[in-house]
Amino acid sequence: MGVQGIGASARRKEDKRFITGQGKYTDDMVLPRMGFAAFVRSPHAHAKILGIDASAALDMPGVDSVLTGDQMIADEIGNLICGWMINSKDGSPMNMGAWRALEPETARYVGQAVAVVIADTQAQAKDAADAVVVDYEELPSVINAVAALQDGAPQLHPEASRNLIFDWEIGEKDATDAAFASAANVIKLDLTNNRLVPNPMEPRAALAEYNSAEEHFTLYTTSQNPHVARLVLSAFYNVAPEHKLRVIAPDVGGGFGSKIYIYPEEMVALWASKRTGRPVKWLCDRTEAFLTDAHGRDHHSHAELAVDADNRITGFRVSTIANIGAYMSLFSSCVPTYLYATLLSGQYDIPNIYCDVKAVYTNTTPVDAYRGAGRPEATYLVERMMETAAGELGISPADFRRKNFVRTFPHQTPVIMCYDAGDYDATLDAALKGIDYDGFPARKAEAARRGKLRGIGLSCYIEACGIAPSQAVGSLGAGVGLWESAEVRVNPIGTIEVLTGSHSHGQGHETTFAQLISERFGLDMDNVSIVHGDTDKVQFGMGTYGSRSGAVGMSAIVKALDKVEAKAKKIAAHLMEASDEDIQIEGGELKVVGTDKKLSFTEVALAAYTAHNLPEGMEPGLKEGAFYDPTNFTFPAGTYACEVEIDPDTGKTEIVRFVAADDFGKIINPMIVEGQVHGGLTQGIGQALLENAIYDDNGQLLTASFMDYCMPRADDLPDYELTTHETLCPGNPLGMKGCGEAGAIGSPPAVINAICNAVGDNSISMPATAEKVWQACRAQTQMAAE
Amino acid sequence: MTTVSMTLNGKKVSANVDDRTLLVQYIRETHGLTGTHVGCDTSQCGSCVVHVDGKAVKSCTMLAAQADGSHVTTVEGLANGTELHPVQAAFREHHGLQCGFCTPGMIMSAVDIISRHGADIDEKTIRHELEGNLCRCTGYQNIVKAIQAAAQEMHGAKVAAE
Numbered sequence: 034m035g036v037q038g039i040g041a042s043a044r045r046k047e048d049k050r051f052i053t054g055q056g057k058y059t060d061d062m063v064l065p066r067m068g069f070a071a072f073v074r075s076p077h078a079h080a081k082i083l084g085i086d087a088s089a090a091l092d093m094p095g096v097d098s099v100l101t102g103d104q105m106i107a108d109e110i111g112n113l114i115c116g117w118m119i120n121s122k123d124g125s126p127m128n129m130g131a132w133r134a135l136e137p138e139t140a141r142y143v144g145q146a147v148a149v150v151i152a153d154t155q156a157q158a159k160d161a162a163d164a165v166v167v168d169y170e171e172l173p174s175v176i177n178a179v180a181a182l183q184d185g186a187p188q189l190h191p192e193a194s195r196n197l198i199f200d201w202e203i204g205e206k207d208a209t210d211a212a213f214a215s216a217a218n219v220i221k222l223d224l225t226n227n228r229l230v231p232n233p234m235e236p237r238a239a240l241a242e243y244n245s246a247e248e249h250f251t252l253y254t255t256s257q258n259p260h261v262a263r264l265v266l267s268a269f270y271n272v273a274p275e276h277k278l279r280v281i282a283p284d285v286g287g288g289f290g291s292k293i294y295i296y297p298e299e300m301v302a303l304w305a306s307k308r309t310g311r312p313v314k315w316l317c318d319r320t321e322a323f324l325t326d327a328h329g330r331d332h333h334s335h336a337e338l339a340v341d342a343d344n345r346i347t348g349f350r351v352s353t354i355a356n357i358g359a360y361m362s363l364f365s366s367c368v369p370t371y372l373y374a375t376l377l378s379g380q381y382d383i384p385n386i387y388c389d390v391k392a393v394y395t396n397t398t399p400v401d402a403y404r405g406a407g408r409p410e411a412t413y414l415v416e417r418m419m420e421t422a423a424g425e426l427g428i429s430p431a432d433f434r435r436k437n438f439v440r441t442f443p444h445q446t447p448v449i450m451c452y453d454a455g456d457y458d459a460t461l462d463a464a465l466k467g468i469d470y471d472g473f474p475a476r477k478a479e480a481a482r483r484g485k486l487r488g489i490g491l492s493c494y495i496e497a498c499g500i501a502p503s504q505a506v507g508s509l510g511a512g513v514g515l516w517e518s519a520e521v522r523v524n525p526i527g528t529i530e531v532l533t534g535s536h537s538h539g540q541g542h543e544t545t546f547a548q549l550i551s552e553r554f555g556l557d558m559d560n561v562s563i564v565h566g567d568t569d570k571v572q573f574g575m576g577t578y579g580s581r582s583g584a585v586g587m588s589a590i591v592k593a594l595d596k597v598e599a600k601a602k603k604i605a606a607h608l609m610e611a612s613d614e615d616i617q618i619e620g621g622e623l624k625v626v627g628t629d630k631k632l633s634f635t636e637v638a639l640a641a642y643t644a645h646n647l648p649e650g651m652e653p654g655l656k657e658g659a660f661y662d663p664t665n666f667t668f669p670a671g672t673y674a675c676e677v678e679i680d681p682d683t684g685k686t687e688i689v690r691f692v693a694a695d696d697f698g699k700i701i702n703p704m705i706v707e708g709q710v711h712g713g714l715t716q717g718i719g720q721a722l723l724e725n726a727i728y729d730d731n732g733q734l735l736t737a738s739f740m741d742y743c744m745p746r747a748d749d750l751p752d753y754e755l756t757t758h759e760t761l762c763p764g765n766p767l768g769m770k771g772c773g774e775a776g777a778i779g780s781p782p783a784v785i786n787a788i789c790n791a792v793g794d795n796s797i798s799m800p801a802t803a804e805k806v807w808q809a810c811r812a813q814t815q816m817a818a819e
Numbered sequence: 820m821t822t823v824s825m826t827l828n829g830k831k832v833s834a835n836v837d838d839r840t841l842l843v844q845y846i847r848e849t850h851g852l853t854g855t856h857v858g859c860d861t862s863q864c865g866s867c868v869v870h871v872d873g874k875a876v877k878s879c880t881m882l883a884a885q886a887d888g889s890h891v892t893t894v895e896g897l898a899n900g901t902e903l904h905p906v907q908a909a910f911r912e913h914h915g916l917q918c919g920f921c922t923p924g925m926i927m928s929a930v931d932i933i934s935r936h937g938a939d940i941d942e943k944t945i946r947h948e949l950e951g952n953l954c955r956c957t958g959y960q961n962i963v964k965a966i967q968a969a970a971q972e973m974h975g976a977k978v979a980a981e
Contacts, residue, residue: 044911051919052907052926054854054894061853156839234858234866234955235920286856286920287955319859539918539956708914711958739863739953747949747959752942776958 034559036620038552039767042704046558047543056284059238059253060316067240067312068097070302071158073148073165074324075140078174078396078732079187082138085148086166093164095157097309100301101148102137110134110304111270113297115361116512119199119370122389127199130190130394132360134270134297134304140169141189141359142396143732144324146297151309155316174396174732178356179333181395189359189394198357198392199366203374204447209387212348216339220422226410227799228331228356228726229719230742231403233538235286236317237326239299241306249277250306254299256282256566257292257536258576261513263568265295265363272303275568282566285538289716290402291326292538293578294363298325323737328726329403331356332369332410338422339385346437348385351377351414355392358399365401366392371449371509372407372497378446379415380457380493380670381437386447396732402578404716404777408496413799416492416782421795430786431465434493450497452668455696459758461493463694464672467754473676486679486810487689488791494673494779497666498580498771504662516662517581518574519589521550521597523655525642527635528560531593534574535586536566540773541705542582546590548701553594554634555621572658580771583701584667588765592659600655605637607648667762669770671695673714675783679791681814684807686722686788688751693779695755698762698770706772707755713776714753719745720777721784725800743800823883827852828896836883842876843867845883846893854894854923858953865952868924868931869893875931877951894923897930905976906930906969915965917956928952929966938974940967 037043050056073085087099113132120126136147148165152158173187180186181196189196213219240253250273256262259280267275285292298315306313317325332355339348355369374388405412423433435458444452465471473489480487500506503514520532529550535542547561564570577586602616605623609616609630617624624631632640637655640646644653674692679685693710700706723743727735736742761768781799789795794809823840824833827850834849846852846869857879858866867878870892897904906929909915916922932948933940945963954962 045914047919048911048916051916051922052894052903052910053898054852054923056854056919058853058856058920060857063851156837232955233920234864234918234953235856236858284919286858287918289955319861319864541917704914708917708957708961711960712917712956713958715958716955738861739859740861744953744955745958746953747946747963748943750946750959752963753958753960 064312069155070315071162079172080169083168090161090164095153102135117367118510128193178393196394204387209385212385217342226332229329231291233287239302241302242312243306257288289404327401351388362399362401376411420786460694464674467692468674486791488787490786492783495670500579501663520658521593527638535582580773589661596657667770673783681810684803699768716777717780721781843878866924868927909965909969913965915962
């Protein structure tokens with residue numbers, strides 16, 4: 034592949050195995066004597082479990098055993114946890130109900146596991162699971178978070194009175210109220226952020242093996258963070274101590290947040306492998322994924338914006354109700370709080386912000402981080418509000434934003450975040466130019482002549498990535514530190530392995546990370562391997578989410594590379610009888626500046642390992658590790674501009690053009706970054722136009738398959754036009770900000786703003802389905818006629 | 820139980836399997852060719868697309884027994900030795916994949932699309948033809964680009980050979 038450094042669109046090293054069918058995903062792993070797990074799941078949203086009769090199932094062919102929650106409790110397996118403590122306004126800790134991997138007493142959502150069958154084949158296990166008879170006593174259920182808070186609503190957990198997990202606040206209430214009291218204009222908006230199902234294309238899976246002689250477990254699983262999985266399985270679930278548990282996340286087919294968490298099924302597979310004395314494999318089918326993968330979003334918010342006579346924003350207050358589902362998933366508490374309300378300042382200089390958030394239990398699938406995690410909810414609120422306010426104030430949405438942009442850095446917002454760098458005018462300008470904002474009225478008139486409605490919408494998003502430093506997140510309630518580790522191993526012949534705690538499940542780390550090494554030492558990309566996803570190989574790591582692998586993971590690699598470079602230079606200087614400072618690395622060689630003396634990188638590596646002639650006191654070998662803890666979040670930002678054309682006769686929305694102008698700081702591989710943006714935009718547009726997780730009043734998920742839940746397909750989407758603008762992040766050595774979530778964060782308000790603009794109705798909600806848009810168009814026509 | 824025989828990636832194979840065995844299970848589990856993936860249970864996602872007698876088929880939608888006597892090609896059988904099929908090469912060149920899970924099905928569908936539409940297939944047709952394949956990572960843009968490039972490449976090769 035040659036030498037390919039920072040800024041090169043290197044083709045991906047990992048692709049060859051994927052395009053030839055040689056990827057190795059969890060479901061591809063086979064172990065001798067393995068049995069298959071199939072779960073018995075509650076068909077009711079809320080029901081007491083009166084008894085479980087497994088006798089018929091146990092008599093069926095190939096059935097090894099039927100295991101229940103009581104046996105797990107007897108084996109002292111712990112409850113599932115939420116790893117981020119949030120306190121309510123009154124200082125009381127959040128009210129967390131118990132979540133057992135196999136529930137023995139009360140099922141609280143459709144799909145909750147109550148027993149598991151282990152059998153010789155998957156078909157036998159599924160057949161037997163159907164034959165397990167569970168005696169349920171149905172209880173009243175509640176699906177909607179607003180309804181769950183009302184008096185008389187069914188109660189889910191004894192720990193959470195009125196289903197309220199916490200009532201949290203951020204910002205200065207009195208100061209914000211004062212800003213509203215003196216405002217020239219107040220704009221109000223009520224919004225729902227629709228519930229989504231992440232749907233990575235590879236469903237979750239687990240293959241667990243227990244070695245009784247060694248008392249050692251191995252778990253192959255679909256995880257974005259195998260070390261976090263091992264830590265939680267060991268420290269909290271009591272499955273095995275860390276040194277007796279190896280977690281391997283091999284090739285993983287997408288995650289988008291949903292594979293961060295440690296779910297009941299993976300934990301049960303581990304425990305069952307010990308119980309049954311054979312390896313246990315579990316494969317999630319797609320309907321199980323819809324029912325049990327953590328969902329995303331599901332917020333109801335009321336927002337008010339205070340504006341002075343000069344159209345400057347003086348205050349923003351927000352009240353949000355967040356549906357957490359039936360249990361608190363691993364990071365569910367931080368999503369509607371510290372990942373959400375801390376971004377309510379958007380790209381704007383807002384002196385007063387106050388937000389309160391009520392997190393609520395309902396009889397639905399648990400909700401946790403999904404691509405963007407809190408930041409899409411904040412961005413949707415802020416950017417729908419900006420467009421709404423501009424409309425009510427009678428000024429251009431672009432001008433209203435520009436009037437209020439943050440322009441001096443660092444900028445401390447009233448909601449914790451301190452923005453370190455950015456140039457919001459630059460990305461707004463680029464997006465307006467890209468979409469020809471000034472030419473829009475002519476295009477609208479032309480479309481109107483054809484009977485079509487054109488609309489244009491903007492979204493100026495900001496997000497906080499990296500989710501660090503550790504001390505800061507610790508003070509906000511995080512149960513873990515959010516640094517990253519790396520180890521750079523130079524082999525005696527000069528090839529390099531980099532071990533990283535980041536995990537790639539589509540992001541292309543094997544390429545991007547290798548580019549750092551290729552650039553630093555002038556080595557061919559083929560001489561570098563990136564090792565990740567195995568707790569036996571990589572000592573520790575926090576995994577991949579929150580767009581952190583570049584800004585945090587690669588920064589750790591840079592730190593380790595600095596150490597390797599320093600040692601290599603010392604060895605080279607010693608061998609060439611020069612001073613360390615005179616050694617320069619160029620094109621795979623270590624040279625003495627101003628002379629023709631040089632050694633190849635291979636010769637220096639070999640010298641480190643033969644150790645025949647090293648500087649006095651130097652240890653042999655060339656291998657260095659580093660832990661990197663950031664000094665701040667990073668703040669990617671940008672502007673998205675969307676132009677739609679709607680057929681009022683059908684309500685069908687076509688995205689005619691979508692222009693993205695992003696500032697991700699330093700970009701290592703532009704091709705991969707563009708791919709990340711394409712994917713993020715598509716998930717955001719999916720939320721805006723197509724996707725919606727719908728429960729009926731009894732808590733049945735009506736959208737539990739790809740037949741019913743509308744995933745974006747190729748012909749739903751435009752050809753995106755992307756530009757980037759680079760302001761470096763001052764907080765990390767490469768100046769990177771992160772790019773994985775931006776598309777999903779910034780795009781929904783751009784699409785909805787465009788549709789509202791086209792129809793002339795500001796109340797259109799997500800997803801803006803053809804039916805919904807058609808109804809709105811019809812109402813407009815009727816109003817015009819009256 | 821049923822004995823199912825077929826030519827799988829050019830090799831004759833035979834196995835005695837449960838009657839309800841799907842073609843995808845026969846490929847993955849009976850013969851260990853794990854490049855073909857299962858992404859759903861309603862024949863919507865297209866991760867399992869293979870070629871049966873030259874036509875793209877969702878292998879989760881067909882019993883193995885129905886493919887008895889057929890020629891079946893999976894993604895593992897597409898390259899000519901170490902030489903990638905032009906569609907495989909184009910997916911890599913144009914970054915038409917990220918996590919790689921939908922990729923084998925996408926590539927097998929793409930080969931079929933190109934064989935039916937030829938070199939001049941336009942973007943709109945490709946997008947429409949991909950309605951049976953879901954990808955959650957790429958937003959499809961680079962998949963479309965890869966298919967268009969491969970179509971032209973394959974046509975050029977055909978012209979050169981004539």
